[in-house]
Amino acid sequence: MATSLDQENRPLAHDSDPTQTIVETRNLGKVYRDFWGRKKVQALKSLDLEVRRGEIFGLLGPNGSGKSTTIKLMLGLLFPTQGRVFVFGKEATDVSKNERIGYLPEESYLYKFLNAEETLDFYGRLFDIPADVRRQRIESLIKMVKLEHARRRQLKEYSKGMTRRIGLAQALINEPEFLVLDEPTTGLDPLGTRDMKDLILRLRDEGKTILMCSHQLADVQDVCDRVAILHQGELKELGRVDSLLKIQDLTEIHASGLTDEAKNQIREIIEKSGGKLDRMDNPTTTMEDLFLEIVKESEQRPGRRGGRGGN
Amino acid sequence: MRLNPDHFWTYSEWLFEKNALRDGAILSVTLALLGFIIGYIVSVFKYGPSEGFLRVSQIIGQLFTVDLPKLSFRRIYAMAKLAVKESIRKKILVLIGIFIVAMMFAGWYLDPDADSPARLYLVFVLTATNYLVILLGLFISCFSIPADIKSRTIYTITTKPVRPLELFLGRVLGFTAIGTLVLATMGLLSYVFVVRGLDHNHELVSMDPTEKSGESSYNNRHRHTFTLNSEGRGTTNEVKGHRHIVTKVGDKVVIGSPIDDLTARIPIYAKSLEFTGRDGEKNEGYNVGYMSEYQKYIEGDSLSRAVWRFEGVQPTLFRDVILYDLTISAFRTYKGDIVTPVGGLIHFRSTDGKVKSEDEPFKVKEFQVDRRSVRTKLKGFKQDATGKDIATDLDFFQDIAPNGSFEVVVRCQDRGQYLGMAAADIYLRPADLQFWWNFVKGYISIWLQMFIVICFGVMFSTFLSGPVAIIATVAALVLGFFGFFVDNLVTTTSKGGGPIESLIRLPTQMGSQIEMELGNETLQNAIASADRGILLAVSQLKNAVPNFSQLDTSNFVAYGYNLFGGLLARHLTIAFGYFVLTALVSYFFLKTREMAA
Ligand SMILES: Nc1ncnc2c1ncn2[C@@H]1O[C@H](COP(=O)(O)OP(=O)(O)OP(=O)(O)O)[C@@H](O)[C@H]1O
Ligand SMILES: [Mg+2]
Numbered sequence: 005m006a007t008s009l010d011q012e013n014r015p016l017a018h019d020s021d022p023t024q025t026i027v028e029t030r031n032l033g034k035v036y037r038d039f040w041g042r043k044k045v046q047a048l049k050s051l052d053l054e055v056r057r058g059e060i061f062g063l064l065g066p067n068g069s070g071k072s073t074t075i076k077l078m079l080g081l082l083f084p085t086q087g088r089v090f091v092f093g094k095e096a097t098d099v100s101k102n103e104r105i106g107y108l109p110e111e112s113y114l115y116k117f118l119n120a121e122e123t124l125d126f127y128g129r130l131f132d133i134p135a136d137v138r139r140q141r142i143e144s145l146i147k148m149v150k151l152e153h154a155r156r157r158q159l160k161e162y163s164k165g166m167t168r169r170i171g172l173a174q175a176l177i178n179e180p181e182f183l184v185l186d187e188p189t190t191g192l193d194p195l196g197t198r199d200m201k202d203l204i205l206r207l208r209d210e211g212k213t214i215l216m217c218s219h220q221l222a223d224v225q226d227v228c229d230r231v232a233i234l235h236q237g238e239l240k241e242l243g244r245v246d247s248l249l250k251i252q253d254l255t256e257i258h259a260s261g262l263t264d265e266a267k268n269q270i271r272e273i274i275e276k277s278g279g280k281l282d283r284m285d286n287p288t289t290t291m292e293d294l295f296l297e298i299v300k301e302s303e304q305r306p307g308r309r310g311g312r313g314g315n
Numbered sequence: 316m317r318l319n320p321d322h323f324w325t326y327s328e329w330l331f332e333k334n335a336l337r338d339g340a341i342l343s344v345t346l347a348l349l350g351f352i353i354g355y356i357v358s359v360f361k362y363g364p365s366e367g368f369l370r371v372s373q374i375i376g377q378l379f380t381v382d383l384p385k386l387s388f389r390r391i392y393a394m395a396k397l398a399v400k401e402s403i404r405k406k407i408l409v410l411i412g413i414f415i416v417a418m419m420f421a422g423w424y425l426d427p428d429a430d431s432p433a434r435l436y437l438v439f440v441l442t443a444t445n446y447l448v449i450l451l452g453l454f455i456s457c458f459s460i461p462a463d464i465k466s467r468t469i470y471t472i473t474t475k476p477v478r479p480l481e482l483f484l485g486r487v488l489g490f491t492a493i494g495t496l497v498l499a500t501m502g503l504l505s506y507v508f509v510v511r512g513l514d515h516n517h518e519l520v521s522m523d524p525t526e527k528s529g530e531s532s533y534n535n536r537h538r539h540t541f542t543l544n545s546e547g548r549g550t551t552n553e554v555k556g557h558r559h560i561v562t563k564v565g566d567k568v569v570i571g572s573p574i575d576d577l578t579a580r581i582p583i584y585a586k587s588l589e590f591t592g593r594d595g596e597k598n599e600g601y602n603v604g605y606m607s608e609y610q611k612y613i614e615g616d617s618l619s620r621a622v623w624r625f626e627g628v629q630p631t632l633f634r635d636v637i638l639y640d641l642t643i644s645a646f647r648t649y650k651g652d653i654v655t656p657v658g659g660l661i662h663f664r665s666t667d668g669k670v671k672s673e674d675e676p677f678k679v680k681e682f683q684v685d686r687r688s689v690r691t692k693l694k695g696f697k698q699d700a701t702g703k704d705i706a707t708d709l710d711f712f713q714d715i716a717p718n719g720s721f722e723v724v725v726r727c728q729d730r731g732q733y734l735g736m737a738a739a740d741i742y743l744r745p746a747d748l749q750f751w752w753n754f755v756k757g758y759i760s761i762w763l764q765m766f767i768v769i770c771f772g773v774m775f776s777t778f779l780s781g782p783v784a785i786i787a788t789v790a791a792l793v794l795g796f797f798g799f800f801v802d803n804l805v806t807t808t809s810k811g812g813g814p815i816e817s818l819i820r821l822p823t824q825m826g827s828q829i830e831m832e833l834g835n836e837t838l839q840n841a842i843a844s845a846d847r848g849i850l851l852a853v854s855q856l857k858n859a860v861p862n863f864s865q866l867d868t869s870n871f872v873a874y875g876y877n878l879f880g881g882l883l884a885r886h887l888t889i890a891f892g893y894f895v896l897t898a899l900v901s902y903f904f905l906k907t908r909e910m911a912a
Contacts, residue, residue, distance in 0.1 A: 036912070041360075079474045081911035100381070102476040113467040115397065117404040129393030130475040158404075174471065 026092065026182050026213045027055040027078055033086030034073050034237075047073040048237045050087060055182075055215050060208050062228035062245075063217035064291075066299060069234040071217040072110055075186055078215075079107055091182070103131065106180035110187055112171030116160035120151050120170050123159065124177055131178040138177075145173040148203075164191035172200070183207060185216040189223050201227050221291035225249070233295065235302045241294075249294060318739045318876065323584060326881045326888075335885070339892060342855040346896065351375075354903065374906050382478045382902070390477055394485025395492060402455060402493050411451065411497050415504060418443050422508060427536055431556040433576035434873045436512055440505035441869035445761045448498050452765045455490050456772025457784035469910050479905035483773055483898055490769045495762065502758045506751065513577065517551075517559060517570045531559070531570055539570075550574075553686070578875040579753035582640070582742035583632075585623035585723070593617035603646045603733055610735035612646055615657070615727035621736050624666070625743070628719040630712040632745035633691065637711065641677065641685040642740045643725070646733040656680070658728045663689065663715050666722060669698040670714045679734065748877050756883055757872035763890045767861050768792070774897035778904040795860035813846025861893055 034048040048070040055061045063071045076082040077089050080096040089096040092104060114123055121142060128138040146155050149169035159167060168191050175183060188204070189197045197220070204214055204227050218224050224231060225245060233241040241248065321333075330336045351371065358367035402408060422439060429435045460482075463469040472482070517531035517539060528542040531551065539551035539559060547563030557576035562569050590600035590611060595618035600611025613619040645657035656678040664671035672695040677685065691711040696704035715721050723741060727734040771791055775784035819825070819833075819842070833839050866886050871878040 076911045081470060081473065082909050099476055099478055100385075102474055105474065107471070107474040109467070109470050111467075113470050115401070115468055117401060118397075122400075126393055126397055127471070127475065129389050130472070130477055132387045132389050132476070178475075 024057045025054050026057055027053075027215065028090045029053050029074075029078070029087065030089075031087035032074070032077060032084055032089055034070075034077060034082060035085045046237055048077070048234075051234075051239055053232055053239065053242060055213060057213050058208065058211060059229040060204060060214045060216065060227050062224040062231035063215065063234065064221070064224060064231055064295060065217075065234035065240075067219075068236075070237040071234060072186055073237075074234070075184055075215070075217065079105070079184065103178065104181045106175035106178060106183045108171050108175040108183075108185045108188055112167045112174075114159055114167070114171060114174065117158055119158050120146060120155045120173075123170060124173060127174050128177045133178065141177055141179070145176055148176075149173045150199075165193060165196050168192055169196075172203075181212060183212055183214045185214065187218050188216055189218060189220050197223065221295055225291040233298055235299055238302075240298050240302055245291075249291065318582070318584070322879065322882055324881060324885075326884045329881065329885050330888075335888075338855055338858065341852060342858050343896075345852040345855060346859060350900070350903065374903065377906075378902060382480055382906075385478060386481060386484075387478075390481045391485045391488060394472075394477075394481065395489035398455075398459065398486055398489025399492055401459075407451075407455065408493075408497070411447075414447060415501060418447075419504070419508060422512070429555070431576075432535075433509070433513055433556050433875075436509045437873035438869065440501075440509060441757055441761070441872060444498065444501045444505060444758070445764065445867070445869065447501070448494055448761060448765045449768050451497060452490065452494050452768040453772055453785055453788055455493060456486065456769045457776050457788060458781040459486055459490070460773065460776040461779075461781040461784065464910065467911075473910050479902050480898060482905055483777070483901040486773045487766075487769055487894070487898075490773070491766055494765045494769065498758060498762055498765065502755070506754060510577070513557070514572060516572065519568045519570060522568065529568065541570075543568075576875075577750040579748040579750050579872075579877045580640075580744050580875055581748055581877040582744060583625070583628060584739055584742045586626045587624045588736070588738040589622045589624070591618060591620045591622070593619045595620075601733065603735070610644060610737045610740070612733040612735045613725070613727055615732040615734070616730035619726065621725045621734070623723040623725075623738070623741055624720070625716075625723070626720045628716060628721070628743065630716075630719070633743075635692075636688045636690050638686070638688045638744040640742055640744060641687055642683075643677075643679055643685070644681060644735045645679040646735055648731050648733065651729070651732070657732045657734065659725055659734050660728060661723065661725050662695075663711070664722050664724060665715050665717070666720050668722075670709065671695055671704075671724075672709065672711075672715065676728070750875075753872055753875075753878055756878040757869055759883060760866065760868040760878070760886060763886050764861075764863055764866055767866075767890050767893045770894050770897040771861075774901045774904075777901045778908065791860040792863060795857075795862040796864055813843075814849050815842050815846050859896070861889070 029051050032048060032051040033046070035043055036045045036047055038044050051070075051074065063074060065071050073082065077084055078091055078096055079102075080098070083097065091098075091101045094101045115126070118126060124142040124145060125138060128141065133141070146152055149172055151166060151169060151173070154162065154166060159170065162170065168188070172185075172188065175185070185204070189200050192200055201223060204216070208214055216224075216228070228245050230244050231241070231248065232239055321329075324333060354371045354374075355367060358370050361367065362370055421443075422436075425432075425435055425439060460469070463472070515535045517534050520530050520532045520538075522529040528540065531539040531541070535555075537554045539554055541549055541551040541559075541561045543549040543561060543563055549561050551559045551561060551570070553575070555576075557573040559573055560571040562571070590598050590613060592598040592601075593614045600621070601614060601619070603612050611621075613621050641661075643659065647657065658676055658678050660674040660676055662672045662674045672689065672693050675689075677687070689711070693709050693711060695707065695709040695715070697707050697709070697714070699705050709715060712719075725734065725736065725741075768788065771788045772784060775787040779787055833842075866889070868878050868882065868886075870876075
């Protein structure tokens with residue numbers, strides 16, 4: 005216990021530059037209790053992770069693994085029962101950090117009786133944005149999420165995808181440095197998903213930091229720089245997506261321009277290194293395979309997996 | 316309606332002399348301490364003693380270091396606007412409209428034979444409005460935050476730089492705006508309803524041969540008689556609380572619209588009322604054991620007198636006559652001639668008793684205000700050097716009340732009967748104020764009650780679910796209504812001393828009959844004063860919930876008394892006090908509540 009407390013109270017540890025760490029959790033845990041203070045669920049167990057400036061960080065895990073709980077702890081919607089969370093170097097319960105954060109909740113919890121413009125105007129005011137700036141941003145955001153045709157319609161008339169998009173616009177109204185997206189692609193059609201992914205990448209290129217969680221493993225694979233995989237509230241895997249997906253003891257060769265004869269002699273040719281190699285690499289697994297493997301393994305052997313990806 | 320002495324306190328009198336400021340301060344300190352202790356106990360359970368203390372102090376500290384300084388009106392306004400939009404789009408106001416129409420229909424069934432239709436109408440609209448807006452305030456305030464938590468829209472609010480206090484202020488502002496809108500509409504409708512409902516005209520039916528007096532037609536279930544003066548002007552008699560002005564233009568006699576039914580009298584009350592007994596000795600007035608808490612009695616056909624003393628009455632408020640209202644009741648020790656009312660005599664005299672007016676007889680009008688007047692040029696008596704009364708012509712403000720001070724003397728004429736009166740049963744009536752302004756003030760009073768309900772509703776909804784918040788708010792109001800019980804509990808001194816003394820007596824098995832003897836004077840005094848402090852603090856706790864029966868001023872409007880500015884200012888201050896109290900409690904709960912739990 006003493007060590008974990010020391011762990012929590014050590015000065016903010018940043019590898020290089022303190023401004024480079026956006027979120028830091030230390031030994032973070034959350035137990036949901038009922039009204040009488042009895043323990044209901046241990047939703048998160050001593051989580052240690054860092055989100056660094058400029059990256060897209062993915063939180064993965066099966067349903068009920070604690071992804072949303074982690075996000076809510078970071079946003080101060082929940083208070084930790086163990087450990088601490090720092091966002092921009094401040095405690096997560098500090099309201100002023102919110103000025104630099106955009107949040108897209110699991111479902112779009114917006115006021116259904118407002119229309120798109122009013123919604124953005126309302127949240128813009130909550131950021132204390134002056135009227136002219138607000139008007140400008142509302143204009144460009146509505147254009148960005150392609151809701152021009154529906155800007156005056158109340159949100160209760162919106163389809164799922166439209167609701168998701170106005171939710172995203174709402175999260176961007178303050179031009180946040182740090183964007184928290186809880187399942188950004190659910191409810192979007194393939195085109196919408198593509199748009200969303202492009203948008204996320206574009207925002208990253210603009211220098212924003214993004215934390216997202218998702219079930220769409222292909223999406224995570226496509227956009228995330230680093231991922232953490234949670235299972236039953238425990239961190240199972242943390243690392244760069246490219247290295248996580250690499251299988252080290254296999255080699256994969258793609259070759260082309262070979263005649264049938266050459267094909268027949270392919271083994272020989274390779275042994276002699278005479279062919280023209282298009283690509284020679286470790287094969288990659290898919291996110292899906294990795295995910296399923298981790299979950300299966302974790303169910304057999306609880307505890308942190310022997311890490312394979314570098315940080 | 317009876318005006319109580321406390322109605323006349325000026326604002327500063329109330330604040331300083333009547334200890335309102337002191338009591339408010341005691342209440343604040345008590346609540347602050349209580350809040351701190353409860354908060355600390357709760358957080359000790361959660362975080363342990365030292366960490367718990369740190370958390371509680373942090374929350375208090377942050378109120379002053381960040382949460383207050385960083386309040387943004389733009390955010391508060393945004394949330395208020397949202398609340399208004401929500402109620403409009405969810406058609407709450409339509410519901411109110413339906414309710415208003417329904418009420419106006421109910422108004423048709425008001426008793427047309429009532430003695431005082433104006434009072435009936437006014438009481439009806441004021442009470443109905445009062446209940447309606449309190450209900451409205453209750454429902455919109457108690458359900459809003461719980462609904463946001465349930466629908467989780469609160470997630471998108473609290474992840475913005477919104478401060479806990481802004482959440483409270485935004486709601487309160489928004490709901491108050493809605494309530495104000497509804498209240499203003501209802502006020503306007505009510506005003507039209509009352510004025511039009513009371514308006515009526517009479518025709519001339521008959522005129523006597525001398526052409527000086529006549530009778531009006533029977534309209535609205537009553538008729539008037541009138542007399543005209545030599546210039547052809549006059550007023551009718553008072554029926555159902557109103558009169559009409561009658562003028563003769565050429566040959567035609569015109570009876571105008573009703574007057575006096577919608578007024579705002581500014582009564583000038585006596586500073587004191589003293590009694591003398593049947594032999595002329597000073598006493599407290601007789602007690603007839605019947606409704607005599609309020610009134611005291613004088614005996615008929617004896618030296619028993621009631622003497623009111625007026626001070627500082629401005630001559631400029633009156634021109635040729637001084638109007639005054641008299642409400643005196645009779646107590647009969649024998650039935651006598653029940654048709655003939657008990658009679659009395661009244662006169663005015665200077666404070667030294669050397670100048671007085673002629674006695675004027677009056678008959679007791681039970682349960683009615685006797686509208687009387689005295690001319691400023693009047694007949695009376697002046698004492699000469701030998702002490703003899705000399706009949707002479709007098710000027711009221713030169714001879715009787717040279718510096719604005721004078722006395723009114725009432726005695727009872729009928730042997731064996733009694734007349735009852737209280738300090739407020741006589742008052743002078745300078746020119747009345749505008750009724751509509753009094754009406755507005757009455758609505759401001761209702762507005763204040765609504766505002767307090769909204770504050771409490773929002774406060775409870777920060778930590779309770781909607782229905783429970785409603786119950787809690789109603790409970791607070793009911794508690795406030797019965798608050799005086801707590802008062803009695805505390806002010807009656809109980810045997811065995813206060814809480815600390817009792818705590819010492821218990822283990823030492825010291826009976827409550829014997830004096831506590833600790834052998835240490837200072838210690839004993841310290842305990843006694845600590846006990847007094849605790850009792851004082853507890854007695855102020857009842858003020859933590861509002862007493863609406865005290866804040867209700869509808870009778871001022873209904874009975875046609877000017878609603879004193881000082882009284883309204885007091886209520887405004889009280890409302891502000893509750894606003895601050897509920898804001899602080901809400902701050903604490905919003906600050907410590909896990910919105911996603
Ligand atoms: N308010 C709550 N009260 C009690 N238990 C909760 C609460 N919220 C979540 N939990 C529990 O905590 C655990 C983690 O939930 P969480 O919502 O963080 O999962 P998740 O990873 O976001 O799942 P999903 O992919 O389905 O969104 C679950 O077992 C859930 O039942
Ligand atoms: Mg989730």
